[in-house]
Amino acid sequence: MAQPTVDNTRERILDQAERLFAAKGYEAVSIREITGAAESNLAAVNYHFGNKMNLYMDVFRERWLARTRRIRENFLNQLADIPEPTVSEVIGAMAREFLDGPLGDEERFRHVQLMQRELSHPGKALRMVVEEVMRPYNQQLIDLIRPNLPAATDEEHLRLCIISILGITLYFTFARPAVSMLMGHEYDEQFKTMLIEHITSFALKGLAALKEEN
Amino acid sequence: MAQPTVDNTRERILDQAERLFAAKGYEAVSIREITGAAESNLAAVNYHFGNKMNLYMDVFRERWLARTRRIRENFLNQLADIPEPTVSEVIGAMAREFLDGPLGDEERFRHVQLMQRELSHPGKALRMVVEEVMRPYNQQLIDLIRPNLPAATDEEHLRLCIISILGITLYFTFARPAVSMLMGHEYDEQFKTMLIEHITSFALKGLAALKEEN
């Protein structure tokens, strides 16, 4: 049987590259390790991607970016049934997305770690992460929340709040090993549910500070 | 003049190593780059530290750990004059410590980046960071804040709040490049003051959620 064989090697390499880059960082991973894990030939990376940095960027362009779209769609689907979502519902949906969403646990962790590396240690993909993903996502959250806030709410403070809420959520994701040690919990279903509730109520109150300023 | 010459080379290497590890990460920095910046000989690292990983750990043990002590002392000094500090004063002092404290701007950034790398990508220093620094610091914040909360406040929720508050503060520090892009501000004095106020009021309200649960 002739397989419909679309460039399977390329895909396998992208998969393993993403996994390893997320886990160890760009410099700590060798092409040999990637092609080994992908069960392909050492030379395949250069054939398909030209060089290592290009592979890294293609991981962002073809995998990471596509996944943010899936996450965003799912987030919007959660809210689609609700005509006028409350702030609590919006924040809750967002937190669930990052801590217990439709992605597998490993995939979600990988996704945030990859992003995290660019945020804290700017590389070639930072501009893409910020301009194509974070800015529009933040704006979307603002648009969803705004109707529930006083019309005079200061735009700049609101943006700081959104960044803070995302910051907490990301923090509970990528600092998972440290949080686990501090709290004495694995990230099982029970603990994740607790985290989502915590983030939602904490952030809801934090946003309330905006109301009192005006 | 005979200098009192304590092992100057060793200190210079530690300095440069810390700077470079924080900026680029362990794997991305070579011994050659470190000794070059420290204007010492290539072999000096192996002579003084044995190997590269040992140098990395000594950076944590001798520099990073010592700095956390300084930060903690300064934090306590800020509160020393106040007999019964309010939650707002405690959080404010903490946020100021990380965003605009007594350390130089570069040193503070370096400090948090180094920590951040271990939190998100566990290495050999994670246990030390968590057990010797984060856990006691968190506990100290709890002890300071507790008197202002209802006696029945759930310990676990309180700890989640503290982690969240520190998480936001760290996030605004290490994700500085991304935050700058999103907000369109450099981290000048004005912006830092704004951030400190934001964190304080946001966290204060978040903590208030605890009061209502009981």
Add this chain to the structure above:
DNA sequence: GTCTATAGCAGGATAGAC
């Protein structure tokens, strides 16, 4: 498109003179 083979170089580590 996949493989082997290898060029060419940078890295960590060490031996041994001073």
Add this chain to the structure above:
DNA sequence: GTCTATCCTGCTATAGAC
């Protein structure tokens, strides 16, 4: 304690057979 010189491993990248 500092330096030079060097070993050896492991890396990226590429050439060229299949």
